[in-house]
Amino acid sequence: MTGKKKTAKAxxxxxxxxxxxxxxxxxTLSRIDQDISRNLAGFLQEHIVALERDLSDVEKNFSDSExxxxxxxxxxxxxxxxxxxxxxSxxxxxxxFIGHMTSALPYFMLPLSKIxxxxxxxxxKTxxxxxxxxxxxQVIGMIHRLVYGRDDAWYRTWMHDPGHALGAMCSGGTVANLTALWVARNHAFPAEGHFRGLHREGLFRALRYYGYEGAAVLVSRRGHYSLGKAADVLGLGRDFLIPVDTDGHNRIETDALRDKCRELRDQNIKVLAICGIAGTTETGNIDPLDEMADIAREFGAHFHVDAAWGGPTLFSRQHGHKLKGIERADSVTLDAHKQLYVPxxxxxxxxxxxxxxxxIEHHAQYIIRKGSRDLGSTTLEGSRPGMAMLIHSGLRILAKEGYEILIDQGIEKAQTFAHMIDQRPDFELITEPELNILTYRYCPPEARKALGIADSHSAERINASLNRITKYVQKTQREHGKAFVSRTRLEPARYDHFPCVVLRVVLANPLTSREILDDILSEQRAIADDEAIQDERRVLSELSQRVLAAR
Amino acid sequence: MTGKKKTAKAxxxxxxxxxxxxxxxxxTLSRIDQDISRNLAGFLQEHIVALERDLSDVEKNFSDSExxxxxxxxxxxxxxxxxxxxxxSxxxxxxxFIGHMTSALPYFMLPLSKIxxxxxxxxxKTxxxxxxxxxxxQVIGMIHRLVYGRDDAWYRTWMHDPGHALGAMCSGGTVANLTALWVARNHAFPAEGHFRGLHREGLFRALRYYGYEGAAVLVSRRGHYSLGKAADVLGLGRDFLIPVDTDGHNRIETDALRDKCRELRDQNIKVLAICGIAGTTETGNIDPLDEMADIAREFGAHFHVDAAWGGPTLFSRQHGHKLKGIERADSVTLDAHKQLYVPxxxxxxxxxxxxxxxxIEHHAQYIIRKGSRDLGSTTLEGSRPGMAMLIHSGLRILAKEGYEILIDQGIEKAQTFAHMIDQRPDFELITEPELNILTYRYCPPEARKALGIADSHSAERINASLNRITKYVQKTQREHGKAFVSRTRLEPARYDHFPCVVLRVVLANPLTSREILDDILSEQRAIADDEAIQDERRVLSELSQRVLAAR
Structure with missing residues (x-):
């Protein structure tokens, strides 16, 4: 063998x-593998560096493009x-880490993922x-039953029927919402006469054939951003995702919804779908689903419920009723990687x-042939991993009892935390927890008092100052790396819908204790006293005092 | 504590x-975990039952809907x-298992997946x-460089620029193709004058504003079914995915493509995008990408290349040139779970x-805020796992050298297999391997001879009979469980485009040996002799003899 050949062979x-x-x-790799099996918490604790490094610094380790x-x-x-x-990481x-919807996983999920x-x-395809x-x-059937509660005989008929699907497994809630609205859109403009259906002729000809000027989807202002993305992808256009005002509890105003529907009808725009939310991303509130179902029926619209977050609340005998009406939805999104505790x-x-x-059915010659049991014929995605195995295991190992405990506990903890915030003079609860999500902000007593009597101009200036401090608190706490809450912007009615920066907390990790919550508030309180933000504190104080003095 | 309270506490x-x-x-679970680490092949061999059980029988184990x-x-x-x-499973x-695009994984992928x-x-979001x-x-940058080959300075400027993205990570090729066409569609109908852009006003108003009767995407008849799905989802309509004829090698006929584009233009239909294929799913052929790029430019269309399968061929110094022109594409899809050997x-x-x-950029208040580094602002999906870590590891551990070997080897093996089929009188090679995919079918010498001289009616009857036997061979071999090749339907020019059932083979597993391939052919040969199919064999023989006698 020549040298070159030898190298090639090697x-x-x-x-x-x-x-x-x-x-x-x-x-090294085998040892880590064993470490994780033996002691996941220890592995994460040991290897993840708490203190935040600047991302532009981290990027240097990932700079080679070749x-x-x-x-x-x-x-x-x-x-x-x-x-x-x-x-x-x-x-x-x-x-x-109580700022986002990503929590701890049950231990058994790891070895099962490996399988x-x-x-x-x-x-x-099969x-x-x-x-x-x-x-x-079966997993889709179990979730279907959790939501719609049909009887054994019904599931015996449909669950394994090759010609039908009770739902679609997706990579996440965004694709689930998109799939639901895709179905709604195509279903609204079926084949008829010489028209071959929207799925074949497209939206342009569908609207022309049916004589509409547009097609719209309605959702409250608290709707998840994936719905705007879906409106874009589906060709409806983002402006045709119509935001509807919410009440003081971030729930859609049904009168406003009905008015909007009428308005659209008068403009000759088809009301394609109405989306209810069961657990708004930012505040965890639930729309009045039952009333929405009535309105959807009135206008002949598809009724979709985005229960990506709140769906598993149905496991709770105590709180499940909050989702009443969900069983009337034409489609429901639920994220297993959220409150089903799947990776x-x-x-x-x-x-x-x-x-x-x-x-939305489709076929090909080499797979998902007509009449096959292949699940790919009604999914937006093509090749997909067997994540259903992990959901299956969660549903059996945690069971109704386990999920009920997790849900009940999270809501109780959120109520406790809301109470703790109320007890602290320097914080203001912005949204009460209906589920396990709440929002609050930094707001010292003087500012609070001033806001109570300020004219709208002064109130805006005070709120703007509070925004800057709250944002600083959130960013700094994240940088310290001991704890993490997220932040968002809400427009509370009590402040004339001025956009307020708020701290957002999601209490889904069963290991989050009262002590941890107390420490998080104390750290935030301390950060608000930082020297780095003292100028802003002075601005706030002057603004507040001026209002109070003028009283 | 009461009994009830005690139970609750437990x-x-x-x-x-x-x-x-x-x-x-x-x-049990820990033992399996260790088993898989120690001996994955053994675990799979031991636990997967080769013999196929009927799916309706398997369903019984998954029948509880509660x-x-x-x-x-x-x-x-x-x-x-x-x-x-x-x-x-x-x-x-x-x-x-050489029937689909799912192959063995490198060992290191398992413990890394666990991490x-x-x-x-x-x-x-970050x-x-x-x-x-x-x-x-970085991973997106590396794939970008593999395809487009810009220089270091270029990637230093763009790869980590928070305001831009060189691509999008997706759950698979379907979402990747959809994302590319979504970008193409929105880009074709931008905001202008009083029109706020398709992304906001939707397809209906976009076409009306720009004065078109429709918008179309063109691809060869061998295009992946995900493109039809994308045309549906995006609101273009499946009928506006225009199939273009292919030549004898399953490559798009560029003259036909140009004619179709002209035809569409004459009908006032916007040519939105032209899709080239680098590795057709069924036959592994590559379109003349360079010429297609010219045509796309001529008609002002987005040029997309679906290289979900064939993309990694670019690692091969010997075969990479087959994709010439890909560097002129506006967008390219590549599946890491195919020939990058990622789960x-x-x-x-x-x-x-x-x-x-x-x-397609989008933002929200609580994440992917404007100016952030969050990658979610330009992906179709929302929450996504860190699969990029596995691609990163594959690209570094296998490196160019490893992927080149895998690619070269697979193509060589396909050529060997094609030769083996040619040597067997009872099989007919239907498509020559350009990459590592080929198709063939059962076709005994007598039938082959008869097909050579038969009139079109007799030829159809012979081909229909061959279809039934080939289908039987494929299904029976799968049921036996020792080996698996897939089947599809092609319309070979040599048989006047009559739809022929063919056996399809994908040679991506580096452990598939010549002996295995030989055994697979022998088993197929034996199955074709089964008693269960003897009536069909008799039909075939009579049909063939009648043609030969009439000569």
Missing amino acids: SLEAMYRVFTVPEAPDS VPDKPVFVSEQTQFLLDKLVAN VHTASPS MIALNQNLV ETSKAFTPMER MGAGLVVFRNPELPSA | SLEAMYRVFTVPEAPDS VPDKPVFVSEQTQFLLDKLVAN VHTASPS MIALNQNLV ETSKAFTPMER MGAGLVVFRNPELPSA
């Missing part, structure tokens, strides 16, 4: 090895990931998924009527 | 345990999964992903011009 063999030879038990010519050793890459990636499982990845099934397909159908990448949409998904 | 504690106490090292009231033990669920799910990693899932980052965001930007759920799209994704 490369070939090295390449084979990664497909055939397991990592040695004492390799794929390396020569292989890097597995151990080298592992060490790199530990030092540069894991160290600077976010400790989403930490009980003091799922080892099997590497593709759920688009030829690459076999038993995973009936299992996914990232699992959402679903269920349809009340199993005939509905046929509006 | 449930609460049990529920906490799953979040805090690792699985015991000797539990979430159980009380928790099932982790060990019980694990045993259930092993016996009912894993046992009846598909051995996609088997070297004799990824343990960290449970959400890539929609607040839940930190270093994962620059890492994902299911990882696709991406890259854009030549970093300004392009702004056509």
